Amino acid sequence: MNGGEISGKPVTEEELLRLGYKKYYGEGIDIYYSKDICAHIGNCVRGNPKVFEVGRRPWIITDNGEVADNIRIIDTCPSGALKYIKH
Numbered sequence: 001m002n003g004g005e006i007s008g009k010p011v012t013e014e015e016l017l018r019l020g021y022k023k024y025y026g027e028g029i030d031i032y033y034s035k036d037i038c039a040h041i042g043n044c045v046r047g048n049p050k051v052f053e054v055g056r057r058p059w060i061i062t063d064n065g066e067v068a069d070n071i072r073i074i075d076t077c078p079s080g081a082l083k084y085i086k087h
């Protein structure tokens, strides 16, 4: 699923926050996550456990990964629970 879009349109922060996503700020990219949508498949954690680590607070540390790699992993999220906005 394209993590930069919702229904084929580029996502905006306003929309994501309205939909209940939580923001995880990063220098080059912000990651947004919705626990209500997450299907707990684990592609994110397998993709880069330095960025996505269940049980850690915060569980997402955006700057522990490269921007392009974060995007690649977010795009493997099958549920749409992960989104991103590039700066």
Ligand code: SF4
Pocket: 037, 038, 039, 040, 041, 042, 043, 044, 045, 076, 077, 078, 079, 080, 081, 082
């Ligand atoms: S890849 Fe998406 S659906 Fe799977 S655990 Fe991560 S956030 Fe949840």
